[in-house]
Amino acid sequence: KYLLSRRLGNPDLAGDALQDIWLRLEGNGNTDAIEPVQNPGAYLYRMAFNAAIDQQRAEDRRLSVGEVETMLELVSPTPGP
Numbered sequence: 001k002y003l004l005s006r007r008l009g010n011p012d013l014a015g016d017a018l019q020d021i022w023l024r025l026e027g028n029g030n031t032d033a034i035e036p037v038q039n040p041g042a043y044l045y046r047m048a049f050n051a052a053i054d055q056q057r058a059e060d061r062r063l064s065v066g067e068v069e070t071m072l073e074l075v076s077p078t079p080g081p
Contacts (some may be wrong), residue, residue, distance in 0.1 A: 004045065017052035024051075044051050 004014040021044065037043045063071075 004048050004052070007049065013052050015046070016055060020051045020055075020058060021047045021078040 004017065005011040006015075010016050024047075
């Protein structure tokens with residue numbers, strides 16, 4: 001977690017990403033079609049980093065409370081034609 005926290009600059013995001021990949025791996029019951037991983041540490045690190053980037057992108061798409069309030073003020077309360 002330490003390396004991922006350093007790379008992302010956010011220990012909470014790193015923890016969330018690690019938990020996300022743990023759930024993904026735990027939920028993958030079909031291990032017959034999976035080939036052995038050459039470097040498990042690097043594989044898990046890359047999975048967690050990618051999950052964190054996905055979380056950041058999703059968060060960037062969300063509007064803040066102030067942005068939502070501004071948009072609600074743009075709507076006219078009077079009925080249109």
